[in-house]
Structures are given as C-alpha cells and as structure tokens.
Amino acid sequence: MLAYFVKRLGLAVIIVSVAMLMLFCMIYAIPGDPAAVALGPRATDAMREALRIKMGLDQPIWVQFWNFFTGAWTGDLGREVLSDRPVLGVVLEQLPFTLALIAGGIIWSVALGIPLGCFAAIRRGSLADRIVGILSVAVIAVPSFVIAIYALLIFAVQLRWLPAIGAGEPGDLGDQLFHLILPSLAVGLGWVGYIARMVRASMLEVLEASHIRTARAFGLPDRQITYRYALTIAVLPTVTLLGVGIGQMLSSAVFAEIVFARPGVGKLVYDAILTRNFPLVTGTVLVTTVLFVMLNLVADLIVGALDPRVRSSF
Amino acid sequence: MRQPFGQPSRRSVLAGLGAFGVAASAMPRMAISQDGRVLRVRSYSDLQVLDPAFWVSLPEADIITAIYPPLVAPMPGDVWSWKTVAAKSIEQIDDLTVAFELLDGITFSGGHGKMTAEDVKFSIERIADPDNESPYAGDWSALDQVEVTGELTGLIRLKTPFVPLWTTTLPTPASCIVSKAAFEAAGGQVTTDPVAMSGHYLLTEWVPKQRTVLTRNPDWPGEPGGFEEIHIIPIEDPATAELGFEAGDLDYTWTAVSSLPRLKEDPPAGSVVLEKPSLAYVWLGMNEAVAPFDNPNIRRAVQHAIDRQLVVDAAYYGAAELGNGLVAPGLPGSRDGVTYDYDPDRARELLEQEGATGITVTLDILNQSERLLAAQVIQANLADVGINAEIKQNDSGTFWSLGASDSPDYDTMQMYLQRFSMQPDPSWATVWFTPEQIGVWNWSRFDNARFKELHDMGLVEADETKRDAIYREMQDLMDESGSFVFFTHEVVGVVHSEDIAPGLKPNGEPLLTEFKSA
Numbered sequence: 001m002l003a004y005f006v007k008r009l010g011l012a013v014i015i016v017s018v019a020m021l022m023l024f025c026m027i028y029a030i031p032g033d034p035a036a037v038a039l040g041p042r043a044t045d046a047m048r049e050a051l052r053i054k055m056g057l058d059q060p061i062w063v064q065f066w067n068f069f070t071g072a073w074t075g076d077l078g079r080e081v082l083s084d085r086p087v088l089g090v091v092l093e094q095l096p097f098t099l100a101l102i103a104g105g106i107i108w109s110v111a112l113g114i115p116l117g118c119f120a121a122i123r124r125g126s127l128a129d130r131i132v133g134i135l136s137v138a139v140i141a142v143p144s145f146v147i148a149i150y151a152l153l154i155f156a157v158q159l160r161w162l163p164a165i166g167a168g169e170p171g172d173l174g175d176q177l178f179h180l181i182l183p184s185l186a187v188g189l190g191w192v193g194y195i196a197r198m199v200r201a202s203m204l205e206v207l208e209a210s211h212i213r214t215a216r217a218f219g220l221p222d223r224q225i226t227y228r229y230a231l232t233i234a235v236l237p238t239v240t241l242l243g244v245g246i247g248q249m250l251s252s253a254v255f256a257e258i259v260f261a262r263p264g265v266g267k268l269v270y271d272a273i274l275t276r277n278f279p280l281v282t283g284t285v286l287v288t289t290v291l292f293v294m295l296n297l298v299a300d301l302i303v304g305a306l307d308p309r310v311r312s313s314f
Numbered sequence: 315m316r317q318p319f320g321q322p323s324r325r326s327v328l329a330g331l332g333a334f335g336v337a338a339s340a341m342p343r344m345a346i347s348q349d350g351r352v353l354r355v356r357s358y359s360d361l362q363v364l365d366p367a368f369w370v371s372l373p374e375a376d377i378i379t380a381i382y383p384p385l386v387a388p389m390p391g392d393v394w395s396w397k398t399v400a401a402k403s404i405e406q407i408d409d410l411t412v413a414f415e416l417l418d419g420i421t422f423s424g425g426h427g428k429m430t431a432e433d434v435k436f437s438i439e440r441i442a443d444p445d446n447e448s449p450y451a452g453d454w455s456a457l458d459q460v461e462v463t464g465e466l467t468g469l470i471r472l473k474t475p476f477v478p479l480w481t482t483t484l485p486t487p488a489s490c491i492v493s494k495a496a497f498e499a500a501g502g503q504v505t506t507d508p509v510a511m512s513g514h515y516l517l518t519e520w521v522p523k524q525r526t527v528l529t530r531n532p533d534w535p536g537e538p539g540g541f542e543e544i545h546i547i548p549i550e551d552p553a554t555a556e557l558g559f560e561a562g563d564l565d566y567t568w569t570a571v572s573s574l575p576r577l578k579e580d581p582p583a584g585s586v587v588l589e590k591p592s593l594a595y596v597w598l599g600m601n602e603a604v605a606p607f608d609n610p611n612i613r614r615a616v617q618h619a620i621d622r623q624l625v626v627d628a629a630y631y632g633a634a635e636l637g638n639g640l641v642a643p644g645l646p647g648s649r650d651g652v653t654y655d656y657d658p659d660r661a662r663e664l665l666e667q668e669g670a671t672g673i674t675v676t677l678d679i680l681n682q683s684e685r686l687l688a689a690q691v692i693q694a695n696l697a698d699v700g701i702n703a704e705i706k707q708n709d710s711g712t713f714w715s716l717g718a719s720d721s722p723d724y725d726t727m728q729m730y731l732q733r734f735s736m737q738p739d740p741s742w743a744t745v746w747f748t749p750e751q752i753g754v755w756n757w758s759r760f761d762n763a764r765f766k767e768l769h770d771m772g773l774v775e776a777d778e779t780k781r782d783a784i785y786r787e788m789q790d791l792m793d794e795s796g797s798f799v800f801f802t803h804e805v806v807g808v809v810h811s812e813d814i815a816p817g818l819k820p821n822g823e824p825l826l827t828e829f830k831s832a
Binding site: 045093275 | 359360362524547555564721754
C-alpha cells in the first residue's frame with residue numbers, strides 16, 4: 001500500500017507541475033497589456049513600466065516561469081496587482097463559498113436524483129418511468145446558467161421567496177444557507193438527471209441479482225428488499241460519478257457565481273482574467289487544480305485500499 | 315477585515331437548517347432597508363485601492379469621498395455645480411490663488427487628531443508630486459503649492475490659470491483630505507485598509523467580493539449622513555443588478571441602457587426609474603496610419619456611408635439621443651451637428667474615385683451587446699456602399715490595449731468602436747486626442763498641431779464664450795480629418811426604491827453622502 005501511495009503521490013506532483021506549465025503558457029498568450037488594463041487610461045508610461053517591473057513582466061519568460069514555479073511549491077503565489085494582498089489569502093478567502101456551492105449542488109442532485117432513479121426502476125416501463133426518463137434528459141440538456149436565470153426569475157423576482165444576489169450575512173449561517181438554495185439548485189439540477197439515470201440502470205441490474213431473488217424467495221417485504229438490499233448496492237456507481245462531476249460543477253459554479261453575484265473562486269478568476277490580474281489568475285487556477293488533484297488522489301487511495309486488484313494493477 | 319464565513323454558533327447552524335425547511339413556504343421577503351437604517355446600493359466592481367491619489371475605479375471614488383471628505387463635492391441635482399464639504403469656505407481670489415478655510419471640528423478616526431490646513435497641504439501636494447506617480451497628478455498639473463496660513467486656513471497657489479479646477483479637480487477625490495500623520499505612518503499609501511477616516515461615513519467592514527459597509531460617522535461636524543449604514547454590493551453584470559433590485563435585495567442601482575425602455579414602461583413595484591443624460595461619448599474611429607484609412611478620401615467615404623441615427627436607435631433601443639461630438643450638451647463646446655452628412659451616393663463616389671470599392675476592413679469592438687448591435691448596423695451601412703467590414707469582438711482586457719504602441723495590433727487595427735466617459739469639462743474629452751496621446755489613447759493617430767494648441771488654450775481660457783468656440787473648432791477639426799464618426803452621449807438609467815431619495819450627480823452617478831430616506 002505504501003508503494004501505491006508513493007506512486008500516486010508522485011503522479012499527482014507531475015500532474016500539478018504540468019498543469020502549472022500549461023497555465024503559465026496560456027496566461028501569457030492572452031493579448032492585452034496587464035499593466036495598462038490595471039492602471040486605466042490616466043496612467044503614464046512610467047507608471048505602467050513600474051507596474052510591469054513589479055509584476056516581473058520585464059524578466060525573460062523562463063525567469064518568470066521559474067519564479068512562479070518555485071514560489072508556488074513553497075506556497076508563495078505572489079501578491080495581487082493593485083491591492084498588494086497575498087494571492088493565496090485572497091483565494092482561500094473565496095474558496096469556502098465555492099465549496100459550499102458545490103456541496104449544495106451535490107446535495108440537490110443526490111436528494112432528487114436517487115429517489116427519482118429508484119422510483120423509475122421500481123416502475124420500469126410505466127408512464128412514470130418514461131416521464132422520469134424525459135425529465136432526466138431534459139435537465140441534463142439545459143445549461144446551468146439557463147436554470148440559474150429561470151430559478152432567479154421565478155423564486156426571487158416573481159415569488160420573492162428567496163434572495164437573488166449575494167451570499168448572505170457574514171457570520172450568519174442561516175442566512176448564508178438561505179442564499180445558497182437557488183445557486184446550488186442551478187449547479188446541481190443537471191446532475192439530478194445523470195444520477196437518476198445511473199441509479200435506475202444500476203437498480204435494474206441489482207434487482208435481477210441472485211441475492212435479491214433469494215430475498216424475495218424468503219418472503220422479505222418489497223420495501224426492505226428495495227431500499228435495504230438493492231439500493232445500497234445500486235448507489236455505489238453514483239459515488240464514482242459524483243467524484244468526476246465535481247470538476248464539472250466547478251465550471252458550473254462560475255456561471256452561478258456571476259448570475260447570483262456570489263463571491264467564490266469562479267467569479268474571482270473571471271474578474272481577474274478581465275482585468276489581466278495575472279498573479280490572481282494563476283493562483284486561483286492553481287489552487288483549484290491542486291484541490292481537484294488531491295480529491296482524486298484521495299479517491300484513488302480509498303479505492304486502492306478497498307480493492308487489492310487496483311493496487312496490484314498500478 | 316471580517317472573515318467571510320465567520321464563526322457559526324450552534325444556534326446559527328440550527329437556524330440555517332430551519333431556513334432550508336421553511337424556504338419554500340416563506341412569505342414574500344421584506345426589504346431590510348425599510349426601516350430607513352440601511353441603504354443597499356450596487357457598485358460595478360469591488361474595491362482595490364482606497365487612496366485619493368491612487369484609486370482605480372469609480373466605486374472606489376464614491377467610497378473615498380464618503381470617508382475622506384473633499385474640500386468641495388458635486389451638488390446633487392440636474393445642473394453641474396459644487397458645494398463645500400470639508401471646507402467652511404473656499405473662493406478664487408485671483409486667477410492663480412484659491413483661499414480656503416476648513417470646517418472646524420473635523421477629527422480623524424483612530425485617535426489621529428483634528429484635521430488642519432497642514433493635512434490639506436499634504437493631501438493635495440502628494441497627488442501633484444511627480445515622484446509619487448499618482449495617476450491623478452494631471453488634476454493638479456497647474457499647482458504651485460499649498461500655503462498654510464493658519465490652523466484651518468490656507469491658499470492653493472497655481473503656476474498658471476487652470477479653468478477645470480472647479481469642475482474636474484476640486485469636486486473629485488483630488489481634493490479629499492487625509493491625515494498627514496496617519497498616511498506617513500502607513501508608508502505613504504493605503505489600499506484596502508483605510509486609515510484615519512473623517513468623512514460623513516466610516517468604512518467599518520469589507521468582505522471581499524461580497525460587500526463594503528459604511529457606517530455613519532458620529533463625529534462628523536456637518537449635516538450627518540442619511541443612513542446608519544450603507545451596504546455597497548459589488549455586482550458587475552447590470553442585468554444581475556436589475557434582477558437583484560426587482561427581487562428587493564437592492565435599494566439603488568443603475569441599469570443597462572437597453573433595459574430602460576422596459577423599466578420605464580413597466581417599473582418594478584415601489585420603484586422609481588430615472589433617465590439621466592450621460593457625459594460619455596461613443597464614436598467610430600479609423601486608424602490614419604494603417605491602409606486603407608491612410609487615405610483621407612476613404613475615411614470620408616465611411617463618414618458619409620453611416621446613418622448615425624439608425625446606429626444609435628438600433629444599439630440603444632431608442633433610449634439614447636444622437637450625439638454630435640466629444641462634448642455633451644450643457645458643456646462649453648457642445649455642438650448641434652457634425653460637418654458631414656449621411657450620403658451613401660457620395661460615399662460610393664469617393665470609393666470609386668480611390669479604386670477602393672469592394673475593400674475588406676476590420677472593425678474592433680468590445681464584446682457588449684450595445685456595441686455589437688451598433689457594429690452590425692455599421693457593417694450593413696458599409697456593405698451598402700461597397701466596404702466589407704469584419705467585426706472583431708474583444709474582451710475588455712484585449713480591447714483596451716488595442717491602440718497602445720506596444721500592442722501587437724498597433725499597426726494592424728483599422729477601425730474601432732469606442733466609448734469614453736468624462737468629467738464635466740470639455741478638456742477631459744479633448745486631452746485624449748492630442749498628438750502626445752498617439753500610442754496611448756489616440757487610437758486614430760490623429761496628429762493635428764492646431765488641435766493641440768486649442769487644447770492648451772482651453773485649459774486657461776476663463777471666458778465661457780471663447781471656450782465654447784475653442785472646443786467647437788477642435789471637434790470640427792476632428793470631423794475634417796475624416797477619422798471620426800460620432801454617435802451618442804448615451805443615457806444613464808437609474809432605478810431606486812421609492813423609500814429613498816438618492817443623491818445623484820447630473821449624469822446619474824451616485825453621491826453616497828447625499829442619499830436620504832424619502
């Protein structure tokens with residue numbers, strides 16, 4: 001297991017390093033002078049030059065990359081262009097909002113997707129099954145920003161049940177959760193369809209398994225067979241699906257954060273790209289990349305711990 | 315700075331869980347400002363630099379003038395004028411001297427003592443000092459020195475007469491007073507942690523990307539601010555802000571121009587929709603240094619090819635008026651018309667004469683809906699006379715660098731659709747088209763010595779009639795060059811709750827210290 005852990009960790013380090021290189025190249029390929037954009041129309045050439053020097057843009061590109069690379073591995077992601085705040089602090093300040101949004105999205109998708117998939121499997125071939133199938137495909141097909149806008153128009157503007165913008169009163173968890181309902185619905189609704197389809201297919205397979213037939217032969221109640229013996233097995237592929245889905249939810253979070261004017265790393269990086277705040281762009285993307293790689297590493301280690309075949313095949 | 319998520323208590327966790335349960339059946343929400351204590355306004359960006367010498371965006375300037383009182387500030391209303399704030403009195407004694415006396419009893423927060431004329435001297439001279447590299451040094455380019463004549467009195471001495479002093483220098487953050495002792499102790503500059511505040515309001519909380527809270531300053535010796543707290547919420551997208559207002563989460567926001575007809579037709583319940591004249595100017599520019607627009611006849615053909623009224627009507631849904639130059643109506647130099655007309659036959663004739671019928675050119679625009687609509691009408695107008703225009707949409711970071719001398723597009727950009735905002739003095743508009751601005755903001759590379767001469771004259775000419783003539787002639791010169799097609803000054807849409815009386819400049823920009831309960 002130790003060898004497996006070391007190999008997986010090494011792979012994670014390589015992935016992060018390659019991601020850093022790609023990120024650096026992409027950032028510097030974007031047109032537009034970051035110093036001019038940041039300082040605005042009234043800045044003089046001397047001011048722009050001073051900012052370029054401060055941002056290290058006067059250095060050869062390989063020196064800039066080396067500084068970025070070595071700084072990143074020691075936790076120094078640089079400082080924001082104008083406010084001069086440490087980038088790592090700025091990103092970590094915004095990260096909880098995005099994580100809360102993704103967690104809310106997962107809750108919505110699981111809370112609606114599993115019962116719907118289960119319901120459809122039990123009533124296989126019925127009208128209800130077909131309706132669930134159509135709805136599942138529909139919510140998968142509709143982009144999250146469309147869901148976000150309609151949810152906002154209906155529940156915030158028309159009905160005024162829920163807030164339209166912001167993340168709630170700082171320090172008031174109740175208000176923050178209240179402000180999370182609509183954005184997390186927008187992020188998670190598409191995944192309701194995926195999960196419902198996955199659970200339905202998985203349930204149908206499990207319901208044909210021999211241990212379920214045996215349970216039926218013993219005369220156990222249908223409810224007990226379905227929820228205690230079939231669903232607990234059928235739901236396992238959903239966990240794997242959600243692991244993959246976190247990356248996609250991160251990108252959906254960008255739209256939700258913009259539409260609902262919420263803080264978060266998605267909005268942070270969007271604003272930073274528009275203003276060519278390069279240290280903030282690289283820092284934000286790097287932190288989210290590391291987070292994603294770490295989550296996948298943890299998932300791999302859990303799977304490896306549970307299944308010796310995975311360890312030996314690596 | 316407050317932690318965004320704070321420390322949740324057991325009680326708040328339970329309350330949060332309960333909120334999920336009751337959300338679907340909750341009664342329509344009540345606006346939290348209905349008790350008149352809290353004002354919630356939208357800003358289009360979060361704050362980065364709260365320093366009168368180094369601020370970056372207008373929302374920062376709004377906050378700065380609320381926490382660091384300026385000598386004078388714009389008067390709310392429909393006419394550009396000013397009123398005293400930190401100054402008890404201020405007057406121009408002669409062309410080169412302004413005498414001021416501070417309001418007695420202004421104190422800096424944090425135990426930094428009383429505001430004195432020494433603080434005025436420090437605040438103004440630090441902006442003017444070239445060594446400090448303030449982007450606003452130009453506001454005080456005519457300053458010689460600030461002379462302290464008493465604890466609360468002093469003289470602002472100028473090297474040359476400077477007419478924009480009373481329109482675009484004094485009633486702006488350029489006259490905000492900071493504490494000399496506190497700023498020197500802070501290293502000479504502040505960013506997001508302001509020190510020694512003394513205005514109508516104090517900045518008491520900043521949650522990045524979420525909100526800034528201003529709290530009424532109990533020690534302000536003048537008329538107090540209208541609300542106990544002002545919550546400034548950064549929302550970049552105007553459509554999101556409009557929805558936030560309609561949902562009751564905001565008391566004041568400005569709107570997209572394209573939303574104005576809808577909002578005026580059907581205002582949200584309990585709201586007031588206002589339309590204010592903007593000082594901005596929108597124009598199509600041609601790069602004189604790049605073919606085919608190095609040929610003045612082809613530039614003139616473009617001027618004749620475009621139906622300006624149609625472009626404005628299409629892009630702004632009929633909400634904006636046709637504009638005739640850089641200078642907005644009501645300011646010296648505002649014109650009633652341009653020197654060219656819509657004449658497609660003449661445009662075809664000029665193109666044929668130059669053998670340019672059927673040429674293909676590029677039109678760079680910012681990726682905003684109004685610009686795209688305008689560009690599409692321009693494209694159709696040009697196609698009608700035999701010019702194929704390809705529209706290139708750019709994000710803001712790319713677009714704003716296109717005409718800079720170190721931009722890779724500098725020698726290839728042909729046409730651009732541009733919008734500049736300005737302050738209520740025509741020199742603020744003409745300065746960007748002087749020869750010194752070639753490679754910076756003069757993207758057309760319009761190089762006219764007479765234009766520069768007139769610009770310099772306008773800065774020192776106090777006679778209103780002569781100034782009017784100067785700025786009219788400057789815009790005529792721009793027309794003559796063929797490089798500019800002027801469209802509109804736009805309008806500013808504002809929507810606010812009927813429970814408040816907003817303090818607005820004539821162009822609709824907010825004056826936070828002037829907002830009151832209705």
